[in-house]
Amino acid sequence: MSDQETVVDVVDSRLTGTELLVAAAAEVTSWPSVSASRARQVKWVVGEYTRALAHADHPLAADAGVRTVFTREPVNAYLLLARTGQLRVRKAADPSRGSDNSEQIRLEVLKLLVTACGAEDFAELPPQPDPPSKPPVAKRPRSLLRSQLTELADSPDATTSQLRMLAVGAVVSDTGIRAGEMCARTVEDLSPTLEELRVVRRPQGWSEAEAFTELLALSGLSRAALKRWLPDRQRLLQRVGGTATALWVSLHGNHHDGQAVPAGTPLMPRGLARAWTRAVVDTNIEMAGQPSWEPLPTRMEQLRRGVKPTAVRAPIVPDAEKAAVLLDDVAARGRALAELRREGEQDSTAELQARIAVRQAVRDAWAEGIEHTVQLSTLADAGLPDTASLAAAGWEPVLLAAIDRARGWGRPSKAAAAV
Known part of the structure; x- marks a missing residue:
């Protein structure tokens, strides 16, 4: 099972009102796929809906159960109260002004709460509105x-x-x-x-x-x-x-x-x-x-x-087997280029072809997500330890300096020189 795979532990269907919503929020925010910002939104919506259940204009009582709290009329009543600013903790300058983006977030969170409660069979959520369009920006060639x-x-x-x-x-x-x-x-x-x-x-x-x-x-x-x-x-x-x-x-x-x-x-x-x-x-x-x-x-x-x-x-995380193959290719191409440079073949047709080959291998390894320092260590072992030889292999010198600073030298040859 991947770290991001979500296993839903459905909340106790006997819970009602605030206890039900709080338990659903705790379940949703425990999912690895839920970010910190989404977790804050979940707590915000649950706080609003809890206040809605206590509001005189909401059709349900504070002890509403899972089979009613996500049905059409109660949800629409909650959204209307929220949209008109009647569920705010702090008074707004203009409570009647609602946000399309806030409405979209509420519906997204309600869908997550429905899943946490296992209420998909009897929930009746409104359709998601289209994302709000941004005002056009004046065209500039x-x-x-x-x-x-x-x-x-x-x-x-x-x-x-x-x-x-x-x-x-x-x-x-x-x-x-x-x-x-x-x-x-x-x-x-x-x-x-x-x-x-x-x-x-x-x-x-x-x-x-x-x-x-x-x-x-x-x-x-x-x-x-x-x-x-x-x-x-x-x-x-x-x-x-x-x-x-x-x-x-x-x-x-x-x-x-x-x-x-x-x-x-x-x-x-x-x-x-x-x-x-x-x-x-x-x-x-x-x-x-x-x-x-x-x-x-x-x-x-x-x-x-x-x-x-x-x-x-590109992959978010490198595939271990593919990464090993790609690093082997980087090493082989690096050794071929290093051998030609040792033999004084700089700028020859063979050396230029070797440069192209190692640059492609390095690019493919980077695209897979293999770290710069891992590649540089492989190339150092292959006989390309310094800036000049790495530049021949396609590395920009200014990036090499940034890698050195980012990782505490980065290149094995530089680390050895610093001892």
Whole structure:
């Protein structure tokens, strides 16, 4: 049985009212597939429904049983009371204003509670509403946006803030991923050549068990932007102790719960959005009046609208047998390249073909989910221990430096040199 497989222990059907709902909530939140955010939503809905049972306008009494509490009339009465703000613990400024998103969450949670109670045969839940549509964003020619980012990438005087903005903008324009997905990315999610990005997708309303992994293609602009951002990121990590794997980090120190937080700490979604807006505003002011400059969009959302990335599905967890085969291939291809380099065959046709072969093997192993450090250890044993030989095998030097910092050297050869 997988860790994410859900076994439902149906709650006692003799329970009623609040006890029934609380027991159902405890069962749902115990499932491995239920995330922390979903668990909070379950407790919120159960709290609302408990107050609904005590409300004068609800048709059921506080001791309602499992065969009635999820039927059409009581559920509709609960939703109406919740929608009009009559079940709030704290008074709202305008109780009559309901949220389509809140209604959708309530129905999703009610469905989970029905499952926990084993009440599928007599539950009558309303159909799920369509997800609320987002207001359209003014169209901006994507070619113009990329042109502005390219102009910034070519600037030798770009600040660290602008380099991070450039890398974020280019990656989002290529992949269309959300701020939360961006913040979750680490150096492990970059392919050795910086040509692809691994992203774990968790669509809204889906359970953790329904998450899936995609490999998204990165453009030449994104690769150039990452090559400029990663060295500056490295400098920002100087005061950060321990491992440092986050791809997007803060530029300045801050305080959290009374404790000093140094620069180089991982960005959270709101922080990333604010950082983008701040950097864009500063850059637009600085570049105003330049003949070819058009202001960049100040909201990250504008970057991802309409993006149709080139995506390939990948496993969330590597298959052990397949991983072993792929690592054997990396080792064999690595030994072949190392042998040609030892014989002085650099830049020969045979050596160039060997480079292509090992790069493909390395890419396939990364796509399966094999960690960078595991591959680098395999290549070191095969005779490719240093930056120059690993670059021949397709590894970007700036990524190698990031791996070293992320994992406490990362490469066996570097670890040995540090002793």
